[in-house]
Amino acid sequence: xxxxxxxxxxxxxxxxxxxxxxxxxxxxxxxxxxxxxxxxxxxxxxxxxxxxxxxxxxxxxxxxxxxxxxxxxxxxxxxxxxxxxxxxxxxxxxxxxxxxxxxxxxxxxxxxxxxxxxxxxxxxxxxxxxxxxxxxxxxxxxxxxxxxxxxxxxxxxxxxxxxxxxxxxxxxxxxxxxxxxxxxxxxxxxxxxxxxxxxxxxxxxxxxxxxxxxxxxxxxxxxxxxxxxxxxxxxxxxxxxxxxxxxxxxxxxxxxxxxxxxxxxxxxxxxxxxxxxxxxxxxxxxxxxxxxxxxxxxxxxxxxxxxxxxxxxxxxxxxxxxxxxxxxxxxxxxxxxxxxxxxxxxxxxxxxxxxxxxxxxxxxxxxxxxxxxxxxxxxxxxxxxxxxxxxxxxxxxxxxxxxxxxxxxxxxxxxx
Amino acid sequence: xxxxxxxxxxxxxxxxxxxxxxxxxxxxxxxxxxxxxxxxxxxxxxxxxxxxxxxxxxxxxxxxxxxxxxxxxxxxxxxxxxxxxxxxxxxxxxxxxxx
Ligand SMILES: Cc1cc2nc3c(=O)[nH]c(=O)nc-3n(C[C@H](O)[C@H](O)[C@H](O)COP(=O)(O)OP(=O)(O)OC[C@H]3O[C@@H](n4cnc5c(N)ncnc54)[C@H](O)[C@@H]3O)c2cc1C
Ligand SMILES: [Zn+2]
Numbered sequence: 001x002x003x004x005x006x007x008x009x010x011x012x013x014x015x016x017x018x019x020x021x022x023x024x025x026x027x028x029x030x031x032x033x034x035x036x037x038x039x040x041x042x043x044x045x046x047x048x049x050x051x052x053x054x055x056x057x058x059x060x061x062x063x064x065x066x067x068x069x070x071x072x073x074x075x076x077x078x079x080x081x082x083x084x085x086x087x088x089x090x091x092x093x094x095x096x097x098x099x100x101x102x103x104x105x106x107x108x109x110x111x112x113x114x115x116x117x118x119x120x121x122x123x124x125x126x127x128x129x130x131x132x133x134x135x136x137x138x139x140x141x142x143x144x145x146x147x148x149x150x151x152x153x154x155x156x157x158x159x160x161x162x163x164x165x166x167x168x169x170x171x172x173x174x175x176x177x178x179x180x181x182x183x184x185x186x187x188x189x190x191x192x193x194x195x196x197x198x199x200x201x202x203x204x205x206x207x208x209x210x211x212x213x214x215x216x217x218x219x220x221x222x223x224x225x226x227x228x229x230x231x232x233x234x235x236x237x238x239x240x241x242x243x244x245x246x247x248x249x250x251x252x253x254x255x256x257x258x259x260x261x262x263x264x265x266x267x268x269x270x271x272x273x274x275x276x277x278x279x280x281x282x283x284x285x286x287x288x289x290x291x292x293x294x295x296x297x298x299x300x301x302x303x304x305x306x307x308x309x310x311x312x313x314x315x316x317x318x319x320x321x322x323x324x325x326x327x328x329x330x331x332x333x334x335x336x337x338x339x340x341x342x343x344x345x346x347x348x349x350x351x352x353x354x355x356x357x358x359x360x361x362x363x364x365x366x367x368x369x370x371x372x373x374x375x376x377x378x379x380x381x382x383x384x385x386x387x388x389x390x391x392x393x394x395x396x397x398x399x400x401x402x403x404x405x406x407x408x409x410x411x412x413x414x415x416x
Numbered sequence: 417x418x419x420x421x422x423x424x425x426x427x428x429x430x431x432x433x434x435x436x437x438x439x440x441x442x443x444x445x446x447x448x449x450x451x452x453x454x455x456x457x458x459x460x461x462x463x464x465x466x467x468x469x470x471x472x473x474x475x476x477x478x479x480x481x482x483x484x485x486x487x488x489x490x491x492x493x494x495x496x497x498x499x500x501x502x503x504x505x506x507x508x509x510x511x512x513x514x515x
Contacts, residue, residue, distance in 0.1 A: 238465075240461075240462075240463040240464075240465075241465055249456075249460045249461070249462065250460065250461070250463070251459040251460055251461070252461065252463055253436065253437075253461050253463050254463055254465075254488070298434050299429075299434045299470070299486075300436070300437075300463065300468055300470065300488045301488050301491065302465040302488050302489045303488070303489055303490060303491050307417050307429065307491070309428070309429065309430035342458075342459045398455060398458075398459040399452070399455045399459070411458045411459055412436070413436075414434060414436070
């Protein structure tokens with residue numbers, strides 16, 4: 001069913017009894033052309049673009065839980081393309097362009113909202129660093145605007161500009177950045193893929209690979225062996241556990257990142273804002289909840305929950321930036337497992353096993369990448385060659401020294 | 417999460433700084449294949465779901481490096497020894513310790 005104003009009206013008049021489930025729940029076939037391991041945002045968008053852009057429809061997405069149970073349903077929904085290094089910026093800008101046309105493309109309301117993203121600066125040195133980042137973005141044709149204090153006061157009068165310790169001098173604004181509804185992104189891609197014939201198989205865990213003479217021939221799952229000509233893995237925080245089964249050791253550590261949401265409030269935070277000292281960022285969902293988060297807890301973790309020390313840090317940083325939120329009550333907090341790479345940038349590449357492709361290293365920023373990640377991974381799988389904007393997202397870049405380290409922190413995943 | 421520092425006793429983990437996997441061993445730079453060995457040492461991690469031996473630095477206490485064994489799935493801390501004791505006991509015999 002195509003969604004439109006007409007279909008909403010028609011179903012409203014018939015008591016909303018006409019809506020159908022948006023994807024099937026098929027049993028796995030014996031063999032597919034392509035199997036995608038992981039039904040998160042990236043696995044689903046990959047399947048969607050495989051079918052839509054590359055004509056591959058004999059495809060299955062295999063998900064161990066239910067759709068959206070991983071990070072795609074746990075993130076704070078920020079989309080932006082304010083990166084500095086060419087290897088990243090071209091990729092994230094493709095993603096931003098795909099976001100801008102996404103809802104028309106897959107005929108689903110993903111609530112893409114370009115409300116802007118502002119990174120605050122608190123010192124002259126930090127202003128210079130953001131000026132440089134903004135210039136690097138503009139060189140790639142991406143919008144960036146350096147706001148001084150006056151301009152920022154007009155946009156966000158509620159910030160604590162004269163904070164005694166960290167006064168706010170201004171911010172770097174990307175107007176085209178913003179938020180999107182994370183669950184709807186997963187559902188929209190799932191529906192679009194399913195409509196084109198992709199089988200989405202939930203509650204089915206991949207437990208191993210079928211590898212014959214160095215070539216992948218399928219996967220072992222909790223529902224038996226499923227054969228495939230090609231297999232792409234997009235398992236985010238569980239990448240290591242999955243790729244262990246293919247005998248690969250990766251430049252990845254799994255870490256927990258927490259997020260928080262308050263009770264619903266009237267509109268008060270009109271954009272996405274990140275604090276420039278300590279880790280804190282905030283936006284307001286369309287339902288009214290303040291959605292905020294901070295840094296990784298900082299230790300290896302596969303638990304989808306963190307500790308109180310980071311809760312305290314995030315709340316303190318929030319109070320330093322926007323004291324007015326101090327009276328809002330936090331409703332929920334949760335954690336997700338991040339696939340932290342050694343340089344803070346992602347990997348979309350082939351592996352030493354023929355026919356086995358890898359998509360990982362999203363750190364805490366893979367939601368914004370969902371469209372481009374799917375497009376580029378689909379390109380790689382279908383054509384056996386990297387998409388032009390993803391040529392630097394290589395698995396071997398750590399060995400060859402071509403790392404993409406935005407912050408220059410080195411091989412310490414919890415600092416990226 | 418509370419970490420039993422061998423010097424200071426049980427303390428809140430917030431007193432510590434995390435470094436990471438304690439079982440990777442700095443290779444011999446003069447040995448054949450050193451470039452590859454250094455890549456593995458610097459970049460590749462076993463990243464287990466389960467028991468993990470890891471370096472923590474007790475910044476807010478005795479300022480010693482210690483090795484903590486912790487379950488990455490439950491955050492249960494199994495125990496801790498000084499980094500020195502860990503090295504002397506052969507804990508650095510390679511990544512198998514985290515297998
Ligand atoms: C608290 C938090 C806040 C974040 N905020 C942002 C943000 O504001 N902006 C942003 O850009 N990014 C953000 N991120 C990061 C973003 O959510 C992730 O990088 C991105 O969702 C990862 O890709 P994915 O959607 O494919 O992952 P997931 O949804 O985790 O998908 C991976 C899937 O693989 C499945 N899987 C794993 N192992 C197996 C197996 N053996 N067999 C079958 N299936 C398997 C999992 O069940 C999971 O569903 C945030 C993350 C968290 C946790
Ligand atoms: Zn101590």
